[in-house]
Amino acid sequence: MAASEPGEGVEASVDRSRWSLADKINNLFDTIRRPDGTPHSNEEVAAAMAKSAGNSTISASYLWMLRRGERDNPTKRHLESLASFFDVSPAYFFDDAKSRAIADELALVKLLADAGVTRVATRLGGLSPKSLSHIADIVEHVRAIEGLDTSPRRPTDRESGN
Numbered sequence: 001m002a003a004s005e006p007g008e009g010v011e012a013s014v015d016r017s018r019w020s021l022a023d024k025i026n027n028l029f030d031t032i033r034r035p036d037g038t039p040h041s042n043e044e045v046a047a048a049m050a051k052s053a054g055n056s057t058i059s060a061s062y063l064w065m066l067r068r069g070e071r072d073n074p075t076k077r078h079l080e081s082l083a084s085f086f087d088v089s090p091a092y093f094f095d096d097a098k099s100r101a102i103a104d105e106l107a108l109v110k111l112l113a114d115a116g117v118t119r120v121a122t123r124l125g126g127l128s129p130k131s132l133s134h135i136a137d138i139v140e141h142v143r144a145i146e147g148l149d150t151s152p153r154r155p156t157d158r159e160s161g162n
Helices: 021-031 042-053 060-068 076-085 096-113 118-124 129-145
Strands: none
Touching: 021 060, 021 096, 042 060, 042 076, 096 118
């Protein structure tokens, strides 16, 4: 994706192994939204980053240039602060494999946001298979209590990668 305009989404078909820094930053802005669903502004993010980073500030215009690909060498502290604002691991910016995994998780979270389960979904990352199984059991129990369908849902071929 050319980083021509901040806020232009990175399509799912894009090879994430070739993402530029601008693509990664724009993906965060496009995927992680305010509770009301609106995107965060450069000004808002820069102000929060400056507040959390102490003496290492970043301007909204510099963030805009990063998002456009006009600058591509922020400090490590800036990237860590940006990761902190969007509540992702700093590895998102430094490790291509982690970047792809985190981007995939974010894409799932964005899909789940419409269903009102974003907070739960974001907290599942890193849990053991045993813990995930227990959580699935709890969800099925609550669905039964509320009189909802409890039959196991099988993933489609597309979801399972077949």
